[in-house]
Amino acid sequence: MMQQFYPAVPHEFRFELNKDLNFSAAHFIPSEDAGQCKEMHGHTYFVNVTVGGDELDAIGFLIDFKSIKKAIHKKYDHSVLNNHPEFENKFPTTELLAQQIWQSIQDILQATANKPTCLQVIVRETPTSYVVYRPRKEDLL
Template identity: 65%
Template sequence: MLQQFYPQVPHSYRYELNKDMNLSAAHFIPDEKAGVCKNMHGHTYFINVTIAGDQLDELGFLIDFKQIKDLVHKRYDHTLLNDHNEYKEIFPTTERVAEQIWKTIHEKLQSLPHQPKCLQVLVRETPTSYVVYRPKPEELL
């Protein structure tokens, strides 16, 4: 999907899974300082999620790729990001979108007995602009 190299996270886990996906969504940043971004507009977001771990589940997965897609794509595709509860008190900037995707995935991973970790979320807003969210090590616990 991204069809290019993206930043790698150094780690010592045995397994690393990367899931690429894209979705279409609109947003706006309701502040004059946001310039033209204060107007509603849309993007085709390209997203990469990096998950790693030392243990696999009983089927041999860190997590099924479809579960990751369901957590992100089903939630945001063809929506107005500003309408989501997680953006009621913060603006849906690309930085915040990457952070919220990480939080959603992290919550799911914590419920799994083998405890894989989401190490990075990359959100590309345009062909020339992207954000990488990496949690602090203590957030992975």
Template identity: 60%
Template sequence: MFQQNYPSVQHPYCFELNKDFNFSAAHYIPNEDAGKCMRTHGHTYFVNLTIAGDTLDHNGFLVNFSDLKKLIHGQFDHYLLNDLPQFQGKSPSTEIVAQTIYEMVQNSLDERDNQPKCLQVYVRETPTSYVVYRPKGSSHE
């Protein structure tokens, strides 16, 4: 994986971690006005998670990096996103993929005693196109 700079998030927390990983998946946008994206096609998605908090767990981790990758990679890698339960009734655009990853990560973090917060999800779909998702009302300044 290449070194990448991501948009930063201002926040009051002591600790911030960023985890990069990728997964390969196919999707299609089921609307005629999506142009050629209406046809099934694939991407190698590059993802960065920004997670912050004040309290470390019993291992001295905010979150174990490998837990974050397992949470998403195993769910999405080498699948047709449109067929997955997370995208039923939704168009799996990069924006929706980023929002869905946020929801999955934050739901997992909410179960932890140290209560870290997912501040942003960055999803690169192609070398020239990416989306950043930050939950509304999460201004951490």
């Protein structure tokens, strides 16, 4: 796997964890404004999740890497994004996919005792195009 470097998110946490993963999924954007993307097509999405926190769990993890992969890969791999309930009234654009991945990860993190924070999600749709999602402070409350 080629090593990727992504934009860093400024923070003051002691620990920062980054997890890269990928999944294959199809989608379509049902709007004339979407051009060719209005037709069903697929991507191998590459995702980077950045988690920050000051406290580790009982075994010394900020969060187990496997739990991040499981939450995203199991949910989206080999699926049609349009069929997921979170896209019921929205088009599954890369921007909204990044936001939904952030929400899924943040929900998992907030259920842990050490409560780390998902600082950033990057979703690469093609080799030349990616989206960065960073929550606002009010999203973290």
